[in-house]
Amino acid sequence: MPGFEVFGAEERKQVNDVLESGVLMRYGFDGMRNGHWKAKQFETTFAQRMQSAHCQLVSSGTSALTVALASAGVGAGDEVIMPTFTFVASFESIMMLGAVPVLVDIDDTLTLDPKAVENAITSKTKCIMPVHMCGSMADLKVLKQICDKHNLLLLEDACQAIGGTFEGKPLGSYGDLGCFSFDFVKTITCGEGGAVITNSEKYAVNADQYQDHGHDHVGSDRGAETHPHLGYNFRISELNAAVGIAQLDKLDSILATQKRNYTIIREVLETIEGVTFRRVPEGGEENYSFLNFFLPSEELATKAHKALSESGVEACFYWYTNNWHYINGWEHLRNLKSLAPLSSEIKNQIQDLNNTDFSKSDAWMSRTVSSLIKIGWTEAEVKKRAEAMKKAILSVL
Numbered sequence: 001m002p003g004f005e006v007f008g009a010e011e012r013k014q015v016n017d018v019l020e021s022g023v024l025m026r027y028g029f030d031g032m033r034n035g036h037w038k039a040k041q042f043e044t045t046f047a048q049r050m051q052s053a054h055c056q057l058v059s060s061g062t063s064a065l066t067v068a069l070a071s072a073g074v075g076a077g078d079e080v081i082m083p084t085f086t087f088v089a090s091f092e093s094i095m096m097l098g099a100v101p102v103l104v105d106i107d108d109t110l111t112l113d114p115k116a117v118e119n120a121i122t123s124k125t126k127c128i129m130p131v132h133m134c135g136s137m138a139d140l141k142v143l144k145q146i147c148d149k150h151n152l153l154l155l156e157d158a159c160q161a162i163g164g165t166f167e168g169k170p171l172g173s174y175g176d177l178g179c180f181s182f183d184f185v186k187t188i189t190c191g192e193g194g195a196v197i198t199n200s201e202k203y204a205v206n207a208d209q210y211q212d213h214g215h216d217h218v219g220s221d222r223g224a225e226t227h228p229h230l231g232y233n234f235r236i237s238e239l240n241a242a243v244g245i246a247q248l249d250k251l252d253s254i255l256a257t258q259k260r261n262y263t264i265i266r267e268v269l270e271t272i273e274g275v276t277f278r279r280v281p282e283g284g285e286e287n288y289s290f291l292n293f294f295l296p297s298e299e300l301a302t303k304a305h306k307a308l309s310e311s312g313v314e315a316c317f318y319w320y321t322n323n324w325h326y327i328n329g330w331e332h333l334r335n336l337k338s339l340a341p342l343s344s345e346i347k348n349q350i351q352d353l354n355n356t357d358f359s360k361s362d363a364w365m366s367r368t369v370s371s372l373i374k375i376g377w378t379e380a381e382v383k384k385r386a387e388a389m390k391k392a393i394l395s396v397l
């Protein structure tokens, strides 16, 4: 997955354009910037690549989620449905706005279970936030039907699945809003950065203003701009955006390499009786950033994960207990440990997460092992890795 593996002369050239003028900010200073508008250029190119009308770059994937929610009017007391398997940014971005995260089970797609989503809808629900974890997507068709039926927003977190598609559409472009991260370990990186895409003119204008203190961005005198509503500072810098331009140029070749590496490993693991694979919803194509597979039981998954690391196979993850991508690892959320008092809406409405039954999620997560797919591996290295993985897994079955 990581775009940093292909960081090179192209990125340095883009950054140098910015360093030569010294205009590190994305707005203003027209006369000094030698015609370089890196953030704007990235936005135009990215919107096209993602087949969306609008793109708003921001400072991170987490701020992209916050800006997306805010631009669609999600705020205090509104409920946002999100999965138990995700990155902490999901609930952070929701709670930042005083909105209430509602955690629901995942299924064998390792993303939102549509049945669990429907059961969690209340009169306060405003948004469904599927997270396309580890390179593959939620069942967007069914989720969209649920959103249409209940008049809810569909916000896709595509931070880990850039370049994947559903029904021919780039992930992130299927819902009302889509979010991406360009942090240092993502498929393409800006160092730090994120993006919101949407086809809604209204959300795009709101996002543009909200991420820059509510500035209306009309005219050429920043100090004299009006402020239609309150905002915040989630701006990206020109330096980060410049790196992103070079990385975006490499996206398609990164995806092709990921697919090759993924396929080599998958074909070898498919020959192991007892290993099955995460379900990709019909109409979807992964971005191949991870290969996710199931062992027959929790015990065998734990053993297989241990055998893999002991035999020197790097970058295999057992999210169920080893990392903070699953609710098991979120002691701070479950016990609402905050530096300062939380809003009364959150305190009153949030689930008792220590006593909510997530056994359906546990059943899938406890059996899941994920292998990161690197782009720096040669074909010979991937073949060697695939055989080493097979040997390690067979040793416990």
Ligand SMILES: *Cc1c(COP(=O)(O)O)cnc(C)c1O
Pocket (backbone or CB within 6 Å): 060, 061, 062, 063, 086, 087, 089, 090, 131, 133, 157, 159, 160, 180, 181, 182, 183, 193, 194
């Ligand atoms: C990385 C990530 C984010 C947050 O991105 P940052 O740029 O690190 O803030 C959000 N959601 C998912 C699924 C991620 O993997």
